[in-house]
Amino acid sequence: MPLTPFHLAFPVDDLDAARAFYGGLLGCPEGRSSAQWIDFDLFGHQIVTHLKPSKQKDQTHHNPVDGHDVPVPHFGxxxxxxxxxxxxxxxxxxxxxxVIEPYIRFKGETGEQATMFFLDPAGNALEFKAFADMGQLFAR
Incomplete structure (x- = not known):
């Protein structure tokens, strides 16, 4: 069953840096934009970076998962x-x-997955993951 695309909006403190990171480095095509926000196609999902100037980046919380400190909140x-x-x-x-180097999490267990975490220029935590068997996506 194909997945339904999601929409996610989040704050950034520099639209030019967001454009270079999401459009340039990650290769996300740019959609609509204004002086206050930019839409990107993140692998078939719509993300919107909204300008929210900030003098101090938000502190993230971490939860232990498979021996790593996973940043919360995060998206990917x-x-x-x-x-x-x-x-x-x-x-x-x-x-x-x-934040967490690319590796295979839960190796040999239910839900085995490739994962990596890094931050965008505004300090938003991102996780990209993959499954050798997509049937394991929601396996318990």
Whole structure:
């Protein structure tokens, strides 16, 4: 069953940096925009970066998952494994600083997945993951 695209809006403190990061580095096509926001196509999902100037970035909370401190809140996309691997290599080549380096989580267990976490220029935490078996997406 195909997944329904989602819409997510979140704050950024610099639209030019958001455009370079989401449009340039991640390769997300740009949709509509104004002086206050930009729509991007994030692997078939609509994300909107809204300008919210801030002198201090919000502090994130972390929860322990599989021996790592997962930043909360965060958002991201579940990709096909080939897309995840290509994005991982592109981010490494661009010297992105990872919050959690790309790795396989829950190896050999139900819900085994490839995952990585990093921050956008505004400090929003992103997770990109993939499953060798997409049937494991909601497995318990």
């Amino acid at each position: 996309v579940v990709l096909q494994m080939e897309q995840w691997e290509a994005l991982s290599e592109r981010l490494k080549a661009a010297n992105v600083s990872f």
